[in-house]
Amino acid sequence: MSQVFWFLxxxxxxxxxxxxxxxxxxxxxxxxxxxxxDVLASxxxxxxxxxxxxxxxxxxxxxPLHIRLAMYLSRVAVLDxxxxxxxxxxxxxxxxxxxGPTLILMSAALILSVIIGVGLGxxxxxxxxxxxxxxxxxxxxxxxxxxxxxxxxxLVVIFTINLGWLPSSxxxxxxxxxxxxxxxxxxxxxxxxxxxxxxxxxIALYARLMxxxxxxxxxxxxxxxxxxxxxxxxRVVSHITRTAILPVMTMIGIQLGAMFGGSVVIEAVFGWPxxxxxxxxxxxARELNVVMGVFLISSILVVVANLFVDLVYSxxxxxxxxxx
Amino acid sequence: MTKLIDATCxxxxxxxxxxxxxxxxxxxxxLTSSALAADSPQxxxxxxxxxxxxxxxxxxYASSSGPIEQIGTKIYEGLLEVDAKLQPAPGLASEYxxxxxxxxxTFKLRKGVKWHDxxxxxxxxxxxxxxxxxxxxxxxxxxxxxxLVSVDTxxxxxxxxxxxxxxxxxxxVLSGKDTPIVPKHLMAGKDLKNLDLANRPVGTxxxxxxxxxxxxxxxxxxxxxxxxxGLPRPDRLVGRFIADAATxxxxxxxxxxHLAALGAIPAIEAKRLDALPYLNMSTEGYxxxxxxxLLEFNTKVHPFDKKEVRQAVxxxxxxxxxxxxxxxxxxxxxxxxxxxxxxxxxxNPGDLPNYPRKQDLARAAELLDAAGLKPDASGIRAEVVxxxxxxxxxxxRLGEYIKQALEQVGIRVTLRYEDAATWTRRLYTEYDFxxxxxxxxxxxxxxxxxxxxxxxxxxxxxxxxxxVTRFSNEKVDKLLEQAMVELxxxxxxxxxxxxxxxxxxxxxxxxxxxxxxxxxxxTVVMEHSTSGLxxxxxWYDLWIKAA
Numbered sequence: 001m002s003q004v005f006w007f008l009x010x011x012x013x014x015x016x017x018x019x020x021x022x023x024x025x026x027x028x029x030x031x032x033x034x035x036x037x038d039v040l041a042s043x044x045x046x047x048x049x050x051x052x053x054x055x056x057x058x059x060x061x062x063x064p065l066h067i068r069l070a071m072y073l074s075r076v077a078v079l080d081x082x083x084x085x086x087x088x089x090x091x092x093x094x095x096x097x098x099x100g101p102t103l104i105l106m107s108a109a110l111i112l113s114v115i116i117g118v119g120l121g122x123x124x125x126x127x128x129x130x131x132x133x134x135x136x137x138x139x140x141x142x143x144x145x146x147x148x149x150x151x152x153x154x155l156v157v158i159f160t161i162n163l164g165w166l167p168s169s170x171x172x173x174x175x176x177x178x179x180x181x182x183x184x185x186x187x188x189x190x191x192x193x194x195x196x197x198x199x200x201x202x203i204a205l206y207a208r209l210m211x212x213x214x215x216x217x218x219x220x221x222x223x224x225x226x227x228x229x230x231x232x233x234x235r236v237v238s239h240i241t242r243t244a245i246l247p248v249m250t251m252i253g254i255q256l257g258a259m260f261g262g263s264v265v266i267e268a269v270f271g272w273p274x275x276x277x278x279x280x281x282x283x284x285a286r287e288l289n290v291v292m293g294v295f296l297i298s299s300i301l302v303v304v305a306n307l308f309v310d311l312v313y314s315x316x317x318x319x320x321x322x323x324x
Numbered sequence: 325m326t327k328l329i330d331a332t333c334x335x336x337x338x339x340x341x342x343x344x345x346x347x348x349x350x351x352x353x354x355l356t357s358s359a360l361a362a363d364s365p366q367x368x369x370x371x372x373x374x375x376x377x378x379x380x381x382x383x384x385y386a387s388s389s390g391p392i393e394q395i396g397t398k399i400y401e402g403l404l405e406v407d408a409k410l411q412p413a414p415g416l417a418s419e420y421x422x423x424x425x426x427x428x429x430t431f432k433l434r435k436g437v438k439w440h441d442x443x444x445x446x447x448x449x450x451x452x453x454x455x456x457x458x459x460x461x462x463x464x465x466x467x468x469x470x471x472l473v474s475v476d477t478x479x480x481x482x483x484x485x486x487x488x489x490x491x492x493x494x495x496x497v498l499s500g501k502d503t504p505i506v507p508k509h510l511m512a513g514k515d516l517k518n519l520d521l522a523n524r525p526v527g528t529x530x531x532x533x534x535x536x537x538x539x540x541x542x543x544x545x546x547x548x549x550x551x552x553x554g555l556p557r558p559d560r561l562v563g564r565f566i567a568d569a570a571t572x573x574x575x576x577x578x579x580x581x582h583l584a585a586l587g588a589i590p591a592i593e594a595k596r597l598d599a600l601p602y603l604n605m606s607t608e609g610y611x612x613x614x615x616x617x618l619l620e621f622n623t624k625v626h627p628f629d630k631k632e633v634r635q636a637v638x639x640x641x642x643x644x645x646x647x648x649x650x651x652x653x654x655x656x657x658x659x660x661x662x663x664x665x666x667x668x669x670x671x672n673p674g675d676l677p678n679y680p681r682k683q684d685l686a687r688a689a690e691l692l693d694a695a696g697l698k699p700d701a702s703g704i705r706a707e708v709v710x711x712x713x714x715x716x717x718x719x720x721r722l723g724e725y726i727k728q729a730l731e732q733v734g735i736r737v738t739l740r741y742e743d744a745a746t747w748t749r750r751l752y753t754e755y756d757f758x759x760x761x762x763x764x765x766x767x768x769x770x771x772x773x774x775x776x777x778x779x780x781x782x783x784x785x786x787x788x789x790x791x792v793t794r795f796s797n798e799k800v801d802k803l804l805e806q807a808m809v810e811l812x813x814x815x816x817x818x819x820x821x822x823x824x825x826x827x828x829x830x831x832x833x834x835x836x837x838x839x840x841x842x843x844x845x846x847t848v849v850m851e852h853s854t855s856g857l858x859x860x861x862x863w864y865d866l867w868i869k870a871a
Binding site for chain 2: 032040089098101168267281285
């Protein structure tokens with residue numbers, strides 16, 4: 001019973017968060033100078049005054065601010081993303097068609113960075129102050145410091161231009177018309193560089209966190225007792241890991257939003273057809289319906305992911321009950 | 325009746341001769357047509373070209389933005405086309421004639437032309453396109469076809485246009501790029517501003533629209549029923565979108581894409597890529613843009629409200645240096661306020677004052693003294709803010725150069741760089757600027773591309789790319805109005821020469837250089853710039869050489 005309450009309460013908080021984010025986004029987006037019509041007309045290299053006036057009317061830019069905010073929030077309530085005149089398409093179609101590639105990119109990078117990061121962190125923790133630890137710790141500092149766009153371009157120079165092993169950009173080979181298994185292979189082939197670039201920072205982050213957490217737990221009474229009892233090394237490591245991983249999981253939940261932000265850069269560099277490229281274009285075009293659509297979807301994504309992390313918590317560590 | 329073009333005239337032969345003889349000689353490093361003439365064209369293959377940035381829609385009939393035109397012109401066609409010498413050539417109309425008074429024009433439509441969905445093209449489509457679509461929705465056609473009052477259709481294959489005043493440039497604005505003919509049967513009776521057709525175009529052109537994957541590519545395939553027998557040659561065209569410039573370069577180097585045009589590749593990289601054995605660079609095919617760079621002054625605020633100050637700036641900047649070092653040698657120093665491309669229609673004013681190729685600081689100082697801008701104790705004559713047009717790195721370099729150059733004569737410059745929407749609003753709505761860099765497309769006739777920057781009637785707050793300097797001169801207004809309807813070539817050129825002389829003296833805007841763009845292409849791509857429209861051409865004669 002208490003679990004149901006917990007879930008409902010969290011859901012309420014989540015929905016409120018999404019609404020507050022939507023309202024703040026809407027107001028923030030009123031700050032930049034210039035609107036969608038300015039951009040459209042200047043892209044066309046000129047327009048008649050009648051044309052400009054006609055477009056402003058059509059885009060609803062002549063309504064006062066509070067009316068537009070109220071209209072927007074009432075549409076958010078029914079998950080109506082609105083229509084984009086610039087793209088001549090419904091915002092929901094635009095956003096959802098781009099959500100898939102971003103999710104593929106992010107989840108691959110997430111899984112990869114958690115597995116490698118946590119693995120390296122444990123290894124460094126077990127071999128603390130030995131050669132393996134030194135190498136890992138050094139690599140982690142470098143990995144966390146390298147800017148993603150630079151790393152991406154360097155990987156392209158090495159693996160695409162010099163070695164010719166991997167494609168430079170895109171999600172699949174255009175006009176190759178692969179289907180089924182071939183298509184999956186093709187997409188994976190295109191994913192290697194962007195996923196690697198996006199993961200490097202997070203591998204470093206999780207490895208560092210995991211190492212610190214592991215060392216902290218290794219000094220705890222339960223760990224010392226386990227060693228004193230003469231448990232095999234493997235069992236000791238697994239005991240410590242289970243408690244040590246909790247802070248890493250918290251971090252994963254928090255970092256999801258940041259990872260989404262990071263994928264904007266990665267998508268631009270690798271021509272990956274995700275939300276990042278869409279929002280970048282849309283901000284410059286002042287196509288606010290699309291920008292707010294992406295913001296809304298990403299805020300929902302982050303909120304849901306955090307809810308999920310909380311649920312996983314209780315599975316990893318039964319001492320934590322969801323009701324508390 | 326003044327003009328009649330034979331439909332069967334072999335345009336391609338004429339083109340090859342022209343290109344092989346003249347341009348090939350002038351552009352020694354380019355993809356020259358004379359070298360190609362030896363190879364016989366092959367059919368088949370997929371040509372992948374970069375389009376930058378990704379267009380918002382493919383509604384060519386309602387927009388003149390570059391990326392839409394780059395893709396749309398392969399799908400839609402116009403009554404006429406533009407040949408390599410920027411002269412009109414037959415398109416959907418196999419012949420046409422314009423009445424001597426310029427008040428009517430008759431077009432004979434080609435027989436057997438079909439829309440991509442199989443419906444036949446008729447004069448009703450043409451009438452609908454001009455009267456219901458282009459005049460109402462197209463930002464440029466609504467200006468260029470202002471005098472078009474009616475389009476009559478005596479029969480299915482004949483179109484008669486009626487004008488309220490002569491339109492000397494008519495035949496040059498009827499290409500698929502400027503005035504595409506659209507399918508009435510898919511548009512009539514619908515909300516034209518919100519059509520499915522905007523993203524799934526149906527035209528008569530050499531390529532059919534297949535699919536658009538947003539963020540990735542637009543796929544076009546060969547139109548098997550194209551009215552030019554045996555054409556187009558490639559099976560497929562793919563327009564790819566890659567947001568990052570460095571990645572675009574890598575994709576070309578890795579032969580993942582075959583062609584990049586119109587600034588998709590930064591100028592400095594274009595030269596490097598040209599050195600690779602499998603890549604070529606060409607500057608052909610951009611004549612119809614007549615692109616020119618300039619500084620626009622706010623003539624209503626200090627210090628640029630005095631013409632001597634504006635003239636002084638023109639003597640301070642070194643046009644030659646700018647072309648060579650900032651624009652990597654792409655272009656030539658400007659000699660007047662109109663594009664040098666207009667010498668093709670007889671407009672060539674000769675030497676005008678105030679357009680020195682080199683810097684002349686002494687003359688600049690004289691002019692500033694004359695304007696009453698004396699240096700203060702620390703040598704400063706004035707402090708100004710320079711706005712930089714937010715369309716690429718070169719303009720930032722230009723801004724930095726201008727800052728340094730003007731400080732040599734005691735004008736202290738602060739640079740301001742904002743994003744496109746903010747910059748557009750600042751200049752064209754709020755006039756909250758002193759001077760800004762920019763570039764204009766003068767297009768294929770001054771009426772289409774240049775008049776609106778100088779006419780008093782074009783001072784329109786809120787409308788981008790009009791008379792932002794708010795310069796107003798009765799004589800200029802009169803000359804431009806006359807030139808707009810003057811049919812005699814010599815007289816028309818004379819009017820423009822007089823106009824150019826006034827602007828050279830008043831200098832509300834200071835023209836810097838006639839710009840050139842580069843097309844970088846893989847050596848397998850043949851004949852991509854045989855039309856005067858270059859990357860905006862229909863590409864029906866382009867072909868892919870099997871490796």
